[in-house]
Amino acid sequence: MIQIVEHAPQEGPYAIGAAIEAAGLPTRVCRTWAGDPVPDTADDLVGLVVMGGAMAAYEDFRGRSAELALLRAALDAEVPVLGVCLGAQLLAVAAGGVARPGNGTQVGWADVRMTEAACGDALFAAVPERLRVLHWHGDTMDLPAGATLLASCDRYPVQAFRIGGSAWGMQFHLEVDEAAVGAFADAFPQEAATAPGVVENASAELAVLARHRDGVFQRFAAFVTARAERTATRAFFTRRAATxxxxxxxxxxxxxxxxxxxxxxxxxxxxxxxxxxxxxxxxxxxxxxxxxxxxxxxxxxxxxxxxxxxxxxxxxxxxxxxxxxxxxxxxxxxxxxxxxxxxxxxxxxxxxxxxxxxxxxxxxxxxxxxxxxxxxxxxxxxxxxxxxxxxxxxxxxxxxxxxxxxxxxxxxxxxxxxxxxxxxxxxxxxxxxxxxxxxxxx
Missing domain, CATH: 3.40.50.150 (Vaccinia Virus protein VP39)
Structure with a gap:
């Protein structure tokens, strides 16, 4: 089972969900915005996806402690993890990093640069050196020791990273399709107004981005599938090992x-x-x-x-x-x-x-x-x-x-x-x- 955690109705998994569904992997969605409780163990998980949201990872919000505990359990058991925006910041915190306010809001289509480490990464190896993506955030993070930086930009240096061999975080919104961009703009009209053309140009931007977007998430789904049996065993025994x-x-x-x-x-x-x-x-x-x-x-x-x-x-x-x-x-x-x-x-x-x-x-x-x-x-x-x-x-x-x-x-x-x-x-x-x-x- 892949657990998906959503913090807002407009911030669903979109292309991530499509790749998971195409791979035939079962999912379970925790909609914290609707009051769903966050699972208290990673026992039956073969993957964990934590989406974005308007709250800050460095401030308390409903379910934050439980999400951090779930992320830590997933990291301990080497359950494959994908964190997006807020989810990436929470992943960094769970691994020992720090989330903090950034240098103003970054909204709109702009490039990120892949690092040398991305060339050998299981998800990002086939992504070009420069990738034009959708940014929509105002917070950032300091990565924990041992994390691998995979993508960066001048204003917000931490854009994508890997922790260990099976957990990835993305500050940018690679998962979006046209419906997602429209939903973001409707939910945050003032932020959308600071990025002229963010909605109008979505079709053209996504036409270029889609191949790389879909490739990353297809590789994540394949990664989860290949390790599913091993992951389930580790998830079951990790929590019980200490006692x-x-x-x-x-x-x-x-x-x-x-x-x-x-x-x-x-x-x-x-x-x-x-x-x-x-x-x-x-x-x-x-x-x-x-x-x-x-x-x-x-x-x-x-x-x-x-x-x-x-x-x-x-x-x-x-x-x-x-x-x-x-x-x-x-x-x-x-x-x-x-x-x-x-x-x-x-x-x-x-x-x-x-x-x-x-x-x-x-x-x-x-x-x-x-x-x-x-x-x-x-x-x-x-x-x-x-x-x-x-x-x-x-x-x-x-x-x-x-x-x-x-x-x-x-x-x-x-x-x-x-x-x-x-x-x-x-x-x-x-x-x-x-x-x-x-x-x-x-």
Whole structure:
């Protein structure tokens, strides 16, 4: 779901909305001007768009605190963000920058200059060095440390910027069409009067601008689409990472007991996929000894940060990566441990094949959860799902197809465990033994 936040009826998403709709992405609109509450989490978001408005980002207004909190949550979870005018200023503030009054009102059609950094940007790389856009603002911002300036002009130097790798702000109104320009002029006639021809010239200006405008927003929609599954996972787990250890403090012994079932030997290499805060890492390290390789892999930076706070980096290397696209050679490890991840990957069959690829023939896979399937279903108020990828009738053939032989299946009241062996001769050819610990440092 892409969340759109509107502050005024005339300042809708226009061309942004058209690009999102064309990409088939579902949207949800929060009309703060109509009294809609701002969502309090980014849990179900794959994108966030915050539009403009007449209020000031540096002054309190209804919903401002909630919007800043939502923007911060989106930044933390690397949810793709697009902020326009007021939305750009709020994005800058949420990231640690400062919004402030500008040097008078800037209204009308005028150029912005792309910076050198824009040439390699995911949205602006195809935009010409000079772009004539619609300005309609009187405030500006100082960017936070680490932000990348993408477009500028003499009067208002901050015109477009990127924060991190997935959040963009635009001071100018790239989203407008002719209807939008007319709506702006009707809503702010005194400001429109300071820019003769702003409405009359809109058709000609937009005829030149439209190709670049549509390209930027189509690339944003494609960016959101390509990352949607990863974004949803990160958004869900980021907010929970700080309290994960407290919520599941009693699970440690269950993880240690599950690790014993891997029957690891000293010197072997093992992955903990979807390691979260790294609860299994101490037991895995104890099993393979100082000479073995232990790598905890997770998709959510906040989870790995929590693992660092717990000191789990002393038990193994921590790696930010997609468990379905592992940055490891074929046959790199002897075993894979995965607790609860199968139910969170977009395609379990693809994940099982990838895990088989990185495991040497004869290696072991252990799927674990500290709760049984019936226990988890009851906790969520739903019946057991026969299509659950962990149901034995689903899991056994999926494992076999991926190159695993299921040797043990336990769906007990208080734990789930499935143990499988890597079938020799299935999948990719082995190119070497497991990687060394220093190969994954950093």
């Amino acid at each position: 994960w250890e407290e919520r599941f403090a009693d699970d440690g012994p269950r993880y240690a007991a599950a690790v014993e079932r891997l029957e690891l030997r000293p010197g072997q290499g093992v992955l903990d996929l979807g390691c979260g805060t790294g609860r299994a890492l101490p037991a895995l390290r104890a099993a393979v000894g100082d000479a073995g390789l232990v790598v905890g892999i997770d998709l959510t930076p906040a989870m790995l940060t929590a693992a660092l706070r717990q000191g789990r980096d002393k038990d193994g290397s921590l790696l930010l990566a997609d468990a379905c696209r592992l940055p490891l050679p074929t046959g790199a490890v002897d075993a894979v441990f995965s607790a609860g991840l199968v139910n969170h990957v977009p395609d379990p069959a693809t994940a099982l094949r990838e895990w088989a690829r990185v495991t040497a023939p004869g290696g072991t896979l252990l799927l674990f959860h500290p709760s049984g399937r019936a226990e988890r279903a009851a906790r969520h108020g739903r019946p057991l799902d026969p299509d659950d990828p962990l149901a034995e009738e689903q899991l056994r053939p999926a494992l076999r197809t991926a190159g695993w032989d299921l040797s043990r299946y336990e769906d007990a009241p208080h734990h789930f465990l499935a143990r499988a062996s890597r079938i020799a001769g299935c999948g990719e050819p082995v190119v070497g033994n497991h990687v060394a610990e220093n190969d994954l440092a950093g």
